[in-house]
Amino acid sequence: MNGVLTPNFFKHSNTIHLKKLSILLPKPTNTFTTTTTTTTTTTTQFTQISLNQPLTSLQCGTMLQSLTNSKSFKRGQQLHGHMISCCILRNNTYLNTKLAAFYSNCGAMYEAQVIFDQIVLKNLFLWNSMIRGYASNGYPMKSLVLYREMMSFGQNPDNFTYPFVLKACGDLGDDIGRRVHCEVVVCGLESDIYVCNSLLSMYSKCGEMDMMKKVFDRMPERDLTSWNTMISGCVRNGDPREAFLVFKMMEKSGLVADATTLLGLLSACIHLAALELGKVIHAYVMRNNLAWCNSFLINSLIEMYCSCNSTVAARRYFEEVTWKDTVSWNSLISGYSRKADAFESLRLFCRMVLEGVGPDQVTLVAVLGACDQITALQFSMSVHSYIIKQGFGANSMVGTALIDTYSKCGSLACSCRVFDEMPVKTLVSWSALVAAYGLHGKGREALLIFNDMIVNSITPDEGVFTSVLTACSHAGLVGEGKEIFYSMKEKYNVQPGLAHYSCLVDLLGRAGHLDEAFEFIKAMEIKPTSDIWAALLSACRLHRNVELAELSAQRVFEMNPKRVSSYVCLSNLYAAEKRWDEVERVRALVRRKGLKKPPGFSFIELDKVVHRFLVGDKSHQQKDDIYAKLKELSQRLKEAGYKPDTSSVLYDVEEEVKEKMLWDHSERLAIAFALIHTRPGTIIRITKNLRVCGDCHTVSKLISKLMCREIIMRDIRRCLVGLFGFDCSKGSTEFLDLYSNPEEKRNEVKKEEDFYHLHYLSMYHFELLFLNFDRPPLLTPLGLALKKNLIISCTIIS
Numbered sequence: 001m002n003g004v005l006t007p008n009f010f011k012h013s014n015t016i017h018l019k020k021l022s023i024l025l026p027k028p029t030n031t032f033t034t035t036t037t038t039t040t041t042t043t044t045q046f047t048q049i050s051l052n053q054p055l056t057s058l059q060c061g062t063m064l065q066s067l068t069n070s071k072s073f074k075r076g077q078q079l080h081g082h083m084i085s086c087c088i089l090r091n092n093t094y095l096n097t098k099l100a101a102f103y104s105n106c107g108a109m110y111e112a113q114v115i116f117d118q119i120v121l122k123n124l125f126l127w128n129s130m131i132r133g134y135a136s137n138g139y140p141m142k143s144l145v146l147y148r149e150m151m152s153f154g155q156n157p158d159n160f161t162y163p164f165v166l167k168a169c170g171d172l173g174d175d176i177g178r179r180v181h182c183e184v185v186v187c188g189l190e191s192d193i194y195v196c197n198s199l200l201s202m203y204s205k206c207g208e209m210d211m212m213k214k215v216f217d218r219m220p221e222r223d224l225t226s227w228n229t230m231i232s233g234c235v236r237n238g239d240p241r242e243a244f245l246v247f248k249m250m251e252k253s254g255l256v257a258d259a260t261t262l263l264g265l266l267s268a269c270i271h272l273a274a275l276e277l278g279k280v281i282h283a284y285v286m287r288n289n290l291a292w293c294n295s296f297l298i299n300s301l302i303e304m305y306c307s308c309n310s311t312v313a314a315r316r317y318f319e320e321v322t323w324k325d326t327v328s329w330n331s332l333i334s335g336y337s338r339k340a341d342a343f344e345s346l347r348l349f350c351r352m353v354l355e356g357v358g359p360d361q362v363t364l365v366a367v368l369g370a371c372d373q374i375t376a377l378q379f380s381m382s383v384h385s386y387i388i389k390q391g392f393g394a395n396s397m398v399g400t401a402l403i404d405t406y407s408k409c410g411s412l413a414c415s416c417r418v419f420d421e422m423p424v425k426t427l428v429s430w431s432a433l434v435a436a437y438g439l440h441g442k443g444r445e446a447l448l449i450f451n452d453m454i455v456n457s458i459t460p461d462e463g464v465f466t467s468v469l470t471a472c473s474h475a476g477l478v479g480e481g482k483e484i485f486y487s488m489k490e491k492y493n494v495q496p497g498l499a500h501y502s503c504l505v506d507l508l509g510r511a512g513h514l515d516e517a518f519e520f521i522k523a524m525e526i527k528p529t530s531d532i533w534a535a536l537l538s539a540c541r542l543h544r545n546v547e548l549a550e551l552s553a554q555r556v557f558e559m560n561p562k563r564v565s566s567y568v569c570l571s572n573l574y575a576a577e578k579r580w581d582e583v584e585r586v587r588a589l590v591r592r593k594g595l596k597k598p599p600g601f602s603f604i605e606l607d608k609v610v611h612r613f614l615v616g617d618k619s620h621q622q623k624d625d626i627y628a629k630l631k632e633l634s635q636r637l638k639e640a641g642y643k644p645d646t647s648s649v650l651y652d653v654e655e656e657v658k659e660k661m662l663w664d665h666s667e668r669l670a671i672a673f674a675l676i677h678t679r680p681g682t683i684i685r686i687t688k689n690l691r692v693c694g695d696c697h698t699v700s701k702l703i704s705k706l707m708c709r710e711i712i713m714r715d716i717r718r719c720l721v722g723l724f725g726f727d728c729s730k731g732s733t734e735f736l737d738l739y740s741n742p743e744e745k746r747n748e749v750k751k752e753e754d755f756y757h758l759h760y761l762s763m764y765h766f767e768l769l770f771l772n773f774d775r776p777p778l779l780t781p782l783g784l785a786l787k788k789n790l791i792i793s794c795t796i797i798s
């Protein structure tokens with residue numbers, strides 16, 4: 001056995017005879033011949049010579065070098081075996097160093113360390129190889145330890161050492177980087193361009209913009225990497241405008257942008273939502289043919305268009321490029337989802353599946369996000385089944401998204417099942433479950449889950465507290481909510497942020513403690529934002545406190561003059577108080593500012609098709625049946641003693657007209673449609689993209705009782721109104737109407753409608769036996785049930 005090296009995987013290698021080894025040795029292949037000339041020669045030598053006679057130390061060294069460059073791990077191992085069997089490794093520092101460098105370069109740090117430990121005379125090249133290996137393979141701490149060890153051995157670092165030591169410092173994000181910077185200066189390497197570029201990158205990762213700029217300014221010479229690092233550093237540290245200034249300076253210095261520069265600039269555009277600048281970059285990319293096969297640039301351009309709210313341009317580019325990967329699809333799918341165009345998002349996903357592009361966890365999370373926007377419970381279940389089939393069933397990120405989607409689609413039971421079946425429950429999954437209970441108005445249960453989480457030794461973060469406080473707010477648990485809020489800092493060492501303050505204002509306000517909420521805002525440690533004042537405004541509208549509402553609205557408009565929902569809220573309060581002049585004043589203000597209220601839609605999914613209704617919708621194929629049903633319902637409700645609450649109608653018209661207008665609300669159209677098309681006992685799940693008005697809330701409850709149907713409604717407040725045997729949480733009673741003239745409003749809505757071109761989501765049709773709503777769907781554990789009923793076919797009818 002050769003004395004120096006005995007890595008365990010070559011324990012018996014001394015028994016390998018040359019002849020046997022020759023079988024293992026690779027024949028010359030095209031892979032090698034396509035690389036450099038040296039590689040070709042050495043490989044040929046490798047095979048030819050090894051078949052007949054042992055290699056010399058020098059030959060092995062040359063070969064190792066070429067294998068290191070090409071990171072050919074398997075071949076390197078074979079050569080290692082050969083060297084052991086030839087006994088040329090013993091006391092051969094030159095070859096052992098090469099071998100350690102080879103393993104380190106291939107990321108096999110265990111093997112590299114074994115060899116490294118046995119080398120007595122360690123040279124700088126060896127130290128550098130090891131430091132680089134650890135820094136590049138996710139062991140920054142080990143890399144730094146080795147660097148210190150090297151110094152203690154009296155070995156001075158050089159300009160090849162520091163780039164990797166600094167990389168490790170940046171990855172650790174500690175202030176150790178500054179100390180290393182001092183050492184760079186002591187070594188006299190502060191003007192070396194590679195070391196400086198590494199310093200820039202390190203400071204950028206550590207968020208030290210000032211230091212980064214100082215290093216940059218002092219650099220005697222700069223290359224493209226220096227400028228690129230500065231540009232991406234500015235974006236990374238939240239100063240995208242500065243990135244463009246740096247770019248201008250770079251252009252002046254005569255350098256030409258490459259793909260990395262453009263990627264940095266594109267992410268600056270994404271942060272700034274700067275569409276025009278993005279288009280200029282796109283034009284540059286096209287002119288210079290840079291996007292050819294560069295998936296990063298292609299995906300970045302798609303992402304840029306989506307982030308700049310131009311999904312049309314994103315789509316056009318997406319269809320143009322022939323070279324797409326999963327990330328390209330993800331960008332567009334989540335782009336549509338973010339723009340609340342759930343239909344297009346889902347349609348695109350179906351196309352992706354049909355085209356055989358494998359989705360990843362990001363795709364699935366985006367798709368589930370689109371499902372919950374339109375309460376597509378059946379489609380969500382299809383996606384769930386697909387998730388299991390694709391092997392993402394145990395993925396905690398996807399699982400968490402499922403919990404969220406099921407709860408938003410009105411099925412808390414499914415959310416709980418998914419949570420129970422998750423193999424690894426992360427903090428985010430617990431948080432999602434707390435939020436799910438909160439959404440369904442089950443504040444006390446949400447608190448119990450929160451306590452369970454603490455018992456399971458999960459340390460809460462800001463996100464969980466937001467979920468708990470929201471849950472308390474929906475359930476009106478004032479005392480409990482306050483207790484949680486004040487325990488955040490004292491008990492859990494979590495500093496309350498704006499979201500938490502906002503939740504508490506909402507909690508106090510909804511419960512009618514308006515003065516306390518107002519005092520709370522005044523005493524806040526951080527400056528209140530428009531969101532916080534908007535929460536108070538909303539509470540004032542609920543409890544009809546005009547004075548405080550006006551004050552809150554004033555603050556909101558000062559901070560965010562484009563917040564259309566707050567104008568609506570104020571105008572609605574005036575309307576409820578019958579102060580029509582004021583209503584008109586606010587409406588005029590909104591028109592002058594050119595703001596627009598999004599049209600209100602109600603969504604309902606029947607037989608895997610999502611139907612969308614608009615207020616007074618006459619475009620549905622079955623409009624006659626729907627209105628006849630509504631007439632019948634109206635009659636039966638009147639007989640049952642229902643008196644319409646016309647305060648929700650925001651127009652100064654006759655009472656009779658107001659009553660008629662109420663029956664045009666999209667929620668009622670959806671309910672009537674569902675009653676026509678579902679069997680008795682089927683749960684009706686409706687989502688409204690705005691708020692459900694007070695009268696629709698009452699009417700749904702009455703219909704629920706009258707028809708013995710469970711109706712679950714979700715609105716923008718994400719507050720589920722559970723009916724028929726459910727606890728009715730304090731639903732908001734807001735209906736938004738800004739247009740003084742109904743005709744004007746219809747026209748606006750029509751424009752929007754033309755954009756969507758949709759009334760049915762008939763483009764997908766997932767055959768799934770499992771989906772039968774009339775039975776409780778979860779008689780067996782959810783995963784098992786879904787596994788048994790995997791998607792049989794998936795066709796798109798468009």
Ligand SMILES: [Zn+2]
Binds near residue numbers: 667692694695697735
């Ligand atoms: Zn309504």
